[in-house]
Structures are given as C-alpha cells and as structure tokens.
Amino acid sequence: MSQEKRKELLDKAYQSIAEKKDKVENDYYRLQYHVMPPAGWLNDPNGFIQFDGVYHLFYQFHPWAPESGLKYWGHYTSQNLVNWEEQPIALTPSKWYETHGCYSGSAVDDDGVLTLMYTGNVKDDGVRSSYQCLVTSADxxxxxxxxxxxxxxxxxxxxxxxxxxxxxxxxxxxxxLVIGAQTVAEEGRVLLYKSANLKEWDLIGEVVGSNLNGLDNFGYMWECPDLFTLGEKEVLIVLPQGLEAQGDLYNNIYQAGYLVGELDYETGEFNHGEFIELDRGFDFYAAQTTLDQQGRRIMIAWMGMPEEDEKYAERENGWIHAMTLPRVLELREDNKLIQKPVPELKQLRQEKIDYKKVKIKDEELELDQICGDVVELIAEFEIEDASEFGIKVRCAQDGSEETVIKYDTNNQKLSLNRNKSGRGESGIRRCLLESDSMVKLHLFIDTSSLELFANEGEEVFSSRLYPSKESQGIKFFAQDGQVTLKKVTKWNLE
Incomplete structure (x- = not known):
C-alpha cells in the first residue's frame, strides 16, 4: 500500500512542478546563485553532508503550492558548493509514521552508506505524534x-x-544525536541520545533549554538543534521560539542563535555561555552545518521565516523561499562565531571594477560601473569624523527605492534599512559592531536577496529584497563629516 501511496504523492509533486515551470522560471525575483525549490515551498535545510566527495543538500519541500503543506525532502547535489544540480525527490511521506510530513533531520556516513535520520510527523484528529526514522541509500x-x-x-x-x-x-x-523538544510545561529543550548502531537509542539527558542552567524562561519550543566541536569547544546552534524582542535583539518572529561551552557526554549537561543570534537580518532560520572533507565546518540556512508567507513577493509566481550562501564557521577566542562566505564563491566573479582612496564628505557618491542586481561588493571604510556612513544598494534613479546599510560611529551600530526596498516587509535591523578605525562591508546581492558580512564575518545580515528590476544603483554616503573609502571592489556574478 505504501508503494502505491508513494507513487501517487510523487506523481502529484512532479505534476505540480511541471505546471508551474514557466511561471517560476520567468519570475524576475528568481535568484541567480542561490538554492531554491523548482516550484512550491522550501524551508529548513536537511541532511547537509559531503559524502564521497559530493555535497548533498536536502530540504523541507512542499511541491504542490507556495505555502507550508505536506513536507517531502527535496534534494540538490554539488561538487563545489556553487553550482547545484537538482536531484529526484528523496523522501515522500508515504508511511504510517509520516502521514503529515517528513520533517527535518540530518545525514551521516555510516561506514560508506549515506544514512538519513528525520522526524515523521503524524496528526490524527488534531493529536500530534512524532517518530524518529532512518533511511539509507546505496547510490x-x-x-x-x-x-x-x-x-x-x-x-x-x-x-x-x-x-x-x-x-x-x-x-x-x-x-x-541532539533533538528539539518541549516539556509539558511548554519549555523549550534540547535532548541528547546515544546509540551503538543508529537503530537503538538511549536518552542521556537534557542538554540545555528554557529555565535550565542559568537560562530564564527562554521560549516554549527549541527546534533544529545542531551540536558540533570547533577548536576545544562545543557549539550548539538552536532555534528558540517564543522570545520577546529586547531592543535590537530578537526582532524576528523566531530566533536562530548559538551557545558555546563544554558538553558532558555522560550526563548531557552543557556548561555554556550566553545565547547569541547567528544573523542580524530579516530572513534567516533553521541553520544546519556539516564538517566537509577539508575539515571545514560549513553552515547553510533557510533565507526565510515561518508563518510570514505574505512578505515574500515570489509567492504569486508559484514558488517561495531560498537558502543562504554556504558559510565557513570559525570560533574566536572570545567564543564569538565568525561566518565567512565559502571561498568557492569566487568562481562566480566576472568583470572586476575597483576604486581606491575615495574621500566622501557630507554627500552621496556614485562611482562609474559600480551598480547592478547580481553582484559582489567589498567596501573598506576608514573612520574619520563622519557621524554616519555607509552604502545604499538597489537604488532607483528617482530615489523611490533604496536599501540602506549604515554605520553609526557614535553608537557603534550597523543597521540594515528596508523601509524603501520595494515590495515585502519594511523595517530596520541593527546590531553593535565595535570599531574605531575601519569598517569592512562585504555584500552579496542577488535579484531578490542581500547577504552582508561585516568586518570579516563578525556580524552578518541576511535578507530578501523586492525592488524593481530597474533599481540597480549603488551609492556611498557620509553624514556630518568625512569618511575615506579606502578600497571598493565590485564584480558581476555569473
């Protein structure tokens, strides 16, 4: 019976994708160098692994419509983290233990066998059941x-x-394994299990969570945990749901962040520091990492948010959401997680343009050939006496559209302003970025996204943007004084 159900679900999925193909491919907001669904809905990255030299990236996929529905696992592969090839749908919710979706999970190499573990989701008469399931592949x-x-x-x-x-x-x-959980008192937790064979699992204990180990009430559910070692420390990435905004912190509907510390593998207890947000932008969730064969810890995330479909303009064209660019993670001595775009992305660079030692004083400045909607831009500013300076991207000629990246030297805060970015949600996101002499802004602009790496990945902002196709201007500015643009380099990306 489940084979018949599987065929029925696959046929429906591929038919839905085919029906939307022309509309999806003709959408201007379709990204040029990011992973997206072929049609329908994408959310969490799953099963991210380099196996036998090939990077595999699975993802939560609802192919029927650009909305959150019955979850399959979509699948892409890549040789280089830049060019991704769509593969057949990997998991279909055809068994009794997954009737309402193959939810998120991970991948491992089990003695040469690519093995996935995921959550089967069932809802009978409104009552939820969750089952952890194992999958293998020979090819x-x-x-x-x-x-x-x-x-x-x-x-x-x-x-x-x-x-x-x-x-x-x-x-x-x-x-x-670590797994997201919720107590009957509605406290978010992460639990630790162990196994000798991936088939029989024993609970070790609670790792961390709301009202545990120095954390106060810190969310009613914690999901998508990812625990790994960097240097001598363990890092836990996790998504607490239910945090209230606190000034510049926790301004998205749900949070994605990390804790650094030491894990006791015997008890599960995690002796950790403070919770720090991973990304300061509008659209970042469900990050997952893998250790690749070069020994790099690489992270990729969903460049979107749950429960806010109306904010994503591509939905009207039969698809929704994308992944961030892959990022290499490093841990500083002060336990700050640094994120850098994978160097393989340099393969996309075309037509280099650069300028050096450009003085900007109480003005907006445009530089010849520094513009575009699919570009990489690196700008190094030497701080002088300007109270504010920065970059405006995706600017309309008449000034009606712009996305503003600004550094406030008095408060040492970096901000991203989407109030004139076009369609989609407006707003401002800010974070502290301490610097007395230099601010380096590294931007990846795609047709409907912006990823900003500040000061070599000390802070990152990931956001979707929906300006008009014609809005391709880039401006540099300083207010109440002068700043020197020590160097700016721009590439078109193909």
Missing part, C-alpha cells in the same frame, strides 16, 4: 526507509509530541 539518489522505523517511537515522559529534528554525529565510536 546517493534513491533512498530506502528502514524496516525497523521508527527507531525512536515516542518522546520521553514529561515532554509533548513537539519532539523533532534529530542532528546525528559520531564520536569515539558512538553515535549521538
């Missing part, structure tokens, strides 16, 4: 669900069925 394209599924058939006592998103890794011959 990296076709996937077989384990006859022993589910391998974890229920949440521990004291927890609700909001129990999902297993992230699996191996340490000293033992498999471990």
């Amino acid at each position: 990296g394209i076709n996937f077989k669900k384990s006859e022993g599924n589910p391998v974890i058939d229920k949440q521990p006592e004291g927890y609700t069925a909001h129990f999902r998103d297993p992230k699996v890794w191996k340490k000293d011959g033992t498999w471990y």
Whole structure:
C-alpha cells in the first residue's frame, strides 16, 4: 500500500512542478546563485553532508503550492558548493509514521552508506505524534526507509509530541544525536541520545533549554538543534521560539542563535555561555552545518521565516523561499562565531571594477560601473569624523527605492534599512559592531536577496529584497563629516 501511496504523492509533486515551470522560471525575483525549490515551498535545510566527495543538500519541500503543506525532502547535489544540480525527490511521506510530513533531520556516513535520520510527523484528529526514522541509500539518489522505523517511537515522559529534528554525529565510536523538544510545561529543550548502531537509542539527558542552567524562561519550543566541536569547544546552534524582542535583539518572529561551552557526554549537561543570534537580518532560520572533507565546518540556512508567507513577493509566481550562501564557521577566542562566505564563491566573479582612496564628505557618491542586481561588493571604510556612513544598494534613479546599510560611529551600530526596498516587509535591523578605525562591508546581492558580512564575518545580515528590476544603483554616503573609502571592489556574478 505504501508503494502505491508513494507513487501517487510523487506523481502529484512532479505534476505540480511541471505546471508551474514557466511561471517560476520567468519570475524576475528568481535568484541567480542561490538554492531554491523548482516550484512550491522550501524551508529548513536537511541532511547537509559531503559524502564521497559530493555535497548533498536536502530540504523541507512542499511541491504542490507556495505555502507550508505536506513536507517531502527535496534534494540538490554539488561538487563545489556553487553550482547545484537538482536531484529526484528523496523522501515522500508515504508511511504510517509520516502521514503529515517528513520533517527535518540530518545525514551521516555510516561506514560508506549515506544514512538519513528525520522526524515523521503524524496528526490524527488534531493529536500530534512524532517518530524518529532512518533511511539509507546505496547510490546517493534513491533512498530506502528502514524496516525497523521508527527507531525512536515516542518522546520521553514529561515532554509533548513537539519532539523533532534529530542532528546525528559520531564520536569515539558512538553515535549521538541532539533533538528539539518541549516539556509539558511548554519549555523549550534540547535532548541528547546515544546509540551503538543508529537503530537503538538511549536518552542521556537534557542538554540545555528554557529555565535550565542559568537560562530564564527562554521560549516554549527549541527546534533544529545542531551540536558540533570547533577548536576545544562545543557549539550548539538552536532555534528558540517564543522570545520577546529586547531592543535590537530578537526582532524576528523566531530566533536562530548559538551557545558555546563544554558538553558532558555522560550526563548531557552543557556548561555554556550566553545565547547569541547567528544573523542580524530579516530572513534567516533553521541553520544546519556539516564538517566537509577539508575539515571545514560549513553552515547553510533557510533565507526565510515561518508563518510570514505574505512578505515574500515570489509567492504569486508559484514558488517561495531560498537558502543562504554556504558559510565557513570559525570560533574566536572570545567564543564569538565568525561566518565567512565559502571561498568557492569566487568562481562566480566576472568583470572586476575597483576604486581606491575615495574621500566622501557630507554627500552621496556614485562611482562609474559600480551598480547592478547580481553582484559582489567589498567596501573598506576608514573612520574619520563622519557621524554616519555607509552604502545604499538597489537604488532607483528617482530615489523611490533604496536599501540602506549604515554605520553609526557614535553608537557603534550597523543597521540594515528596508523601509524603501520595494515590495515585502519594511523595517530596520541593527546590531553593535565595535570599531574605531575601519569598517569592512562585504555584500552579496542577488535579484531578490542581500547577504552582508561585516568586518570579516563578525556580524552578518541576511535578507530578501523586492525592488524593481530597474533599481540597480549603488551609492556611498557620509553624514556630518568625512569618511575615506579606502578600497571598493565590485564584480558581476555569473
């Protein structure tokens, strides 16, 4: 029966994709160098891994419509993290333990076998059940669900069925996973399990969460945890839901951030520092990392947010959402996570233009050939006496559209202003960026996105933008004084 159900679901998916193909491909807001769904809905990256030399990126996929619905796993592969090839749908919710979706999970190399673990979601008469399930592949394209599924058939006592998103890794011959959870008192938690064989799992304990280990009430659900080692420390990426905004912090509907510390693998206890947001922009969620064969910890995330579909203009053309660019993670001595675009992205660069030592004083300045809608831009500013300076991108000739990146020297704050960015949500996001002498802004602009890496990845802003196609101007500005644009370099990206 499940094979018939699988065929029915796959046929419906591929038919939906084919019906939307022309409309999707003719949408100006279709990105040029980011991962997107072929049609329909994309959200969390799943199963991110380099296996046998090939990068695999799976994702939460609802192919029927540009809205959150029944979740499949879509699948892309890449040799270089730049050029991605669409593969057949990897997982279809055809079994009894996943009737309402194949939810998020991760991938591992189990002695040469590409193995996925994910959450099967079931809702019967409004009652949710969550099942953790195992899948293997002999060729990296076709996937077989384990006859022993589910391998974890229920949440521990004291927890609700909001129990999902297993992230699996191996340490000293033992498999471990962290999983997002919610107590019956509606406190978000991360739990740690262990296994000898990926099929039989034992709960070790609570890692971290709301009202635990120095954290106060910190959200009613924690999802998509990812725990890994950088240097001598463990880093836990996690998504707390239910945080109230605090000034410049926690301004999106849900948060994505990290904790740094030491994990006790015997008890599960995580001795950690403060929670820090991963990204300061409008559109960033559900980050997942992998350790590649060069030894790099690489992160990719959903460049979108849940429950806010109306803010994404591409929805009217049969698709919605995209992934961020892949980023290499480094941990500074002060436990600050640094994010840098993978160097492979330099392969996209064409037609280099640069300027040096440009003085800007109480003015807006345009530089010949520094413009565009699919570009990479690196600008290094030497701070002088200007109270504010920065860059305006995607500018309309009549001034009606612009996206403003501004550094406030008095408050040492960097901001991204979308109030005149075109369609979509307006607003401003800010963060502290301490610097007395130099500010370096590294921008990746695509037709409907902006990713800003500030001061070599110390802070990052990821956001979707929906200006008119004609709005391609770039301006540099200083207010109440002077700043020197020490160097600016721009490439078209292809």
